[in-house]
Amino acid sequence: MKKSLGAVAVAAAMALSLSACSGSSSSSEESATGEISYWLWDANQLPAYQQCADDFQAANPDITVKITQRGWDDYWSTLTNGFVGGTAPDVFTNHLGRYGELAENKQLLAIDEAVEKDNIDLSAYNEGLADLWVGQDGKRYGLPKDWDTIGLFYNKAMLSSAGIPEDQMKDLTWNPEDGGSYEKVIAHLTVDKNGKRGDEPGFDKNNVDVYGLGLNGGGDSSGQTEWSYLTNTTGWSHTDKNPWGTKYNYDDPKFQESMEWFAGLADKGYMPKLETTVGASMADTFAAGKSAINAHGSWMIGQYTGYKGIEVGIAPTPVGPEGERASMFNGLADSIWAGTEKKDAAIKWVEYLASADCQDVVASKAVVFPALKASSEKAAEAFQAKGVDVTAFTEHVKNKTTFLYPITDNTAKVKGIMEPAMDAVVSGKAPASSLTQANEQVNALFK
Amino acid sequence: MTTLAKHSRSASAASASPKPQGSHRRLGDLKIALLFIAPAMIGFVVFYVLPTVRGIYLSFTEYNILGDPEWVGMDNYVAIAADPLFWNSLAVTGQYVFLNILLQTALALGLALLMHNVAKSTIIRGTLLLPYLMSNVIAALLWFWMLDYQIGVVNQFIEWSGLPRVAFFGSEAWAIPTQALINTWRHMGYTALLIFAGLQAIPSHVYEVAKLDGASAFQTFRTITIPLLRPVLVLVLVVTVIGSFQVFDTVAVTTAGGPVNATRVIQYYIYQRAFTESDFGYGSAIAVILFLILALVAFIQMKFLKGNESDLD
Known part of the structure; x- marks a missing residue:
């Protein structure tokens, strides 16, 4: 019974993939030719990477690259099935929240040797990005491809009708007690059905026409675009250390005070209630x-500036109580599946993706910031040429006001616990102090 | 009535009486019989029996799919008993099944009666089945957009009529009833068709006799239609209740378990534990529990509603 057919099949698949892995390292010449498969999830970036693949094939006529784009929702489960079934792509776009578990389960190929042999200059990437992809075992599991930070997208017409000069948006301050000038601006931009503003007497918080601040969701464990640009200006951080922390800090009173303020915005009528955000996307x-300011990531620039008939400006996130701004700094990388039969070709492709040749191509499409410093600047120029000022995003990196996406083990389980807990707080159903109990559950995962 | 019943009983007794054949002859048929059963049997074993057995085995292990399963005995079951999310998922699923089955069966019975007595046109009967021909996911997404709080057409109408907008999927109170209604809308045509088939099997002379005896329409419905329809109704209930307990796709493409835990139905919780959090042992254990619950529900329904006996005998 223990050895049912399914178990045997899975075992056989694992054995096959393992033997394929060990076999390929010995016959390096064969594995540097043929077709390799590559997966990514962002459809907006597909044209840029197709261009990279075409250039790569022209330079390496023996290798063809087959790109598959899958939406984020199916990406990880399809990938996991591929690992088990032996059909995973040779190379794929990897996420900081996921790669720890993949590395631990021996699904990723360490590329230290190749990086050393091919003299890849890791200092050419924006600071910190290359280090993110070194696992707990000290081995490198990816080369950085891009990065993102958070900024405030605002509706220029709404600002001018509220009499708020755009320059004022650059000097916003925030604190968890009264929300600082950030809350004042949000309140003033909020308009009810009778045309009364959020800071005027007689404002009807139950019949709001335009919210000062848009809401994406509860933010689950990371709060990447929702609240981390505020909570992390107070000196709070998600984990005891990053990367590879083993203790989360959702029980910190400083954090809970910030979340209490954030949830309070919906209660005051300055931000939509969480229940109304299920469905249509925040950007739409x-x-x-329906909202005047949206805090969102740099990967959304194209979408926000692409809407017809709306003039959009981008401001940096507010300065917090410790006198600094803060933004989560997330980066993607390209990783190689441990079971690949085309190890050498895969390494070549990954190195090409991480090279200036490809990252300049990506930069020229002005969809995302490439990881290489020089290419990042080219991307900023490309955005400028399209009439979009992206300094709100780049200055976080320049002024080193970024903090890293929390990288730990058990990220999927942490998210599973924190998502309902955060939803309950942001929707006002539970006080922020309820996060202490959720935090105990989270930290129990690391024992 | 009584003579009628006797007739049919003796007829069925005759057809069911064993043919005087030796065991020799039966064994001779065995090979041929196996040959005919094989296609269905192979599918059943490969796609049902083996995965079920493996699922039961995995429920006693800790297994993250990328490593090897590790035997942990009853640990998963002990953890499930103390897991508030599991009990929540049972309650949420129960709420969904109750609303879904109650509305769906009542509406389907009404529709079936209309089809049987009033709407005899094939086009109208066919139209009732249309929602069922749509994929679950498409139906869910369609309603997801129509019922959207900000830009949905339904909320636009609600606002025009002077009522406050409703967060159909976003509010904890509305999320499950909304999804129960969507699936009622999708399935009631099909359920009606099954009941309709049952109605057609009731001999018309029974109704004629009732009419002669001066029974009112309601009396006829209560004392003739319902009792004679019982075996079909039980079958319909068993099938729809089992289907309803397994609600997944609607939740997966709309609320994904939220808001907070309001729509974390049992199948979605299994999916979340197994496929999202890579805890296949735990997920399998919940699946085994669901399997036992469904077997028990089906047994109770068959036993107490006497679904395998007909009053027509």
Whole structure:
């Protein structure tokens, strides 16, 4: 019974993939030719990487690259099935929240040797990005491809009708007690059905026409675009150390105070209630004129500036109580599956993706910031040429006001616990102090 | 009535009486019989029996799919008993099944009666089945957009009529009833068709006799239609209740378990533990529990509603 057919099949698949792995390292000449498969999830970036693949094939006529784009929702489960079934792509776009578990389960190929042999200059990448992809075992599991930070997208017409000069958006301050000038601006931009503003007497918080601040969701464990740009200006951080922390800090009173303020915005009528955000995306709601400011990531620049008939400006996130701004700094990388039969070709492709040749191509499409410093600047120029000022995003990196996406083990389980807990707080159903109990559950995962 | 019943009983007794054949002859048929059963049997064993057995085995292990399963005995079951999310998922699923089955069966019975007595046109009967021909995911997404709080057409109408907008999927109170209603809308045509088939099997002379005896329409419905329809109704209930307990796709493409835990139905919780959090042992254990619950529900329904006996005998 223990050796059912399924178990045997899975075992056979594992054995096959393992033997394929060990076999390929010995016959390096064969594995540097043929077709390799490559997966990514962002459809907006597909044209840029297809261009990279075409250039790569022209330079390496023996290798062809087959790119598959899959939406984020199916990406990880399909990938896991591929690992088990032996059909995973040779190379794939990897995420900081996921790679720890993949590395631990021996699904990723360490590329230290190749990086050393081919003299890849890791200092050419924006600071910290290359180090993110060194696992707990000290081995490198990816080369950085891009990065993102958080900024405030605002509706220029709404600002001018509220009499708020755009320069004021660059000097916003925030604190968890009264919300600082950030809350004042949000309140003033909020308009109810009778045309009364959020800071005027007689404002009807139950019949709001335009919210000062849009809401994406509860933010689950990371709060990447929702609240981390605020909570992390207070000196709080998600984990005891990053990367590879083993203790989360959702029980910190400083954090809970910030979350209490954040949830309070919905109660005051300055931000939509969480229950109304299920469905249409926050960006589309912004485009429909339902919110004046949206905090969102740099990967959304194209979408926000692409809506017809809306003038969009981008401001940096507010300065917090410790006198600094803060933004989560997330980066993607390309990793190689341990079971690949084309190890050498895969390494070549990964190195090409991480090279200036490819990252300049990506930069020229102005969709995302490439990881290489020089290419990042080219991307900023490309955005400028399209009439979009992206300094709100780049200055976080320049002024070193970024903090890393929390990289730990058990990220999927942490998210599973924190998502309902955060939803309950942001929707006002539970006080922020309820996060202490959720935090105990989270930290129990690391024992 | 009584003579009628006797007739049919003796007829069925005759057909069921064993043919006087030796065991020799039966064994001779065995090979041929196996040959005919094989296609269905192979599918059943490969796609049902083996995965079930393996699922039961995995429920006693800790298994993250990328490593090897590790035997942990009853640990998963002990953890499930103390898992508030599991009990929540049972309660949420129960709420969904109750609303879904109650509305769906009542509406389907009404529709079936209309099909049987009033709407005899094939086009109208066919139209009732249309929602069922749509994929679950498409139906869910369609309603997800129509019922959207900000830009949904339904909320636009609600606002025009002077009522406050409703967060159909976003509010904890509405999320499950909304999804139960969507699936009622999708399935009631099909359920009606099954009941309709049952109605057609009731001999018309029974109704004629009732009419002669001066029974009112309601009396006829209560004392003739319902009792004679019982075996079909039980079958319909068993099938729809089992289907309803397994609600997954609607939740997966709309609320994904939220808001907070309001729509974390049992199948979605299994999916979340196994495929999202890579805890296949735990997920399998919940699946085994669901399997036992469904077997028990089906047994109770068959036993107490006497689904395998007909009053027509």
